[in-house]
Amino acid sequence: MSQSWKSLWKSECGKAIPIYRVLVPESVNQDIMKAWNARGYRYTAGAPSAIMLTGGMRRNLFRSSVLFKGGTGTGTAVTAGFAAPGGLALLSGFADAALTFGALGGVTAVGTGVFAAVTGPKYFRDPKRLSRKNRQKVGQAQWITPASLGFQPGRKEGRDTDEQRLFHLAVAIARKIVRTRAWTHPILRDHVSRVDLDHAVASIGVRLTELVRLREEIESIRDAGTAKSVETYLSKLSVAFTSMANRVLSMHEYYERLTELDQQLMLLHNSERSRELGDRVLDVLSRTAADDSADWQFRELRIDAESQSSVISGLVAELDQTADDFDDFDSRLAAAQESIDALEPTPSSPPASKDDRSLE
Structure with a gap:
């Protein structure tokens, strides 16, 4: 030399x-690195350029996550939106209105359940997904920076x-x-x-x-x-x-x-x-x-x-x-x-x- x-x-x-x-590879487990690899994050020593997604790396921001969480969240909100007026109508003595809102809420609840049953397995089996435990561990990752x-x-x-x-x-x-x-x-x-x-x-x-x-x-x-x-x-x-x-x-x-x-x-x-x-x-x-x-x-x-x-x-x-x-x-x-x-x-x-x- x-x-x-x-x-x-x-x-x-x-x-x-x-x-x-x-x-530092020892600061996270293999499941986290596999998920990052599936997302296309560049974090290795030989990567052509640095990656600065510190906050996004601990979140499940990808298509199956948005579809599952967004769809079920919207369905739950709509169901709650029908349930609240139906309850008020029932308390006020308007039985017909209460039945109408209740029926609509039941339909949206069933629809939300079907949607979750279809999109849920895809999300939970998605290789890009981080479990709740791993999302907490991502914050403990050690990085070497200038x-x-x-x-x-x-x-x-x-x-x-x-x-x-x-x-x-x-x-x-x-x-x-x-x-x-x-x-x-x-x-x-x-x-x-x-x-x-x-x-x-x-x-x-x-x-x-x-x-x-x-x-x-x-x-x-x-x-x-x-x-x-x-x-x-x-x-x-x-x-x-x-x-x-x-x-x-x-x-x-x-x-x-x-x-x-x-x-x-x-x-x-x-x-x-x-x-x-x-x-x-x-x-x-x-x-x-x-x-x-x-x-x-x-x-x-x-x-x-x-x-x-x-x-x-x-x-x-x-x-x-x-x-x-x-x-x-x-x-x-x-x-x-x-x-x-x-x-x-x-x-x-x-x-x-x-x-x-x-x-x-």
């Missing part, structure tokens, strides 16, 4: 405004952080990964299934968010007496940040391997297409000119598909090794977490002066 993350950030997204909203990483837009009051820039780079790389031909190619079906891109990017975002918050808390206690402790704590945080930066660089290396595989897959596609076209030309010649020399000439001109296949097999093996490095996050995460945990005070912590001497 000869390239630094800052130079990579400048080349990939240095001039772009950070616009992303990445879901604001959560310390970014504030504006020329005078604006500010940015290295954590936000690093995560912006991770999102940009993730969006490039899912656009590669190799990522969706059948040759990598089993390989891609074990590289959880959303989890990897969200994990980076969660850790960077913790670093931002902890650094702000540390900076808030800086004074003449705690300056030395603050600098020591910040140096420890830089170790955790470096771990995250190496993780993003590994992610970019994985993307570069995919682009190499893309080129070979295109060559393989062209070679197979060339072979198919050559066979068709030979077939035409055999039925027209019967050129005996055409066969070996086309064999010389064709791209050898077998050799391309062997190259692709080698690239896939190298990609597996790169993915192992990319997925080897537990050890790095544990090291970063130990650095963060070491900074958190405990009830039995010694005074600040002793702590400074122990860190030295």
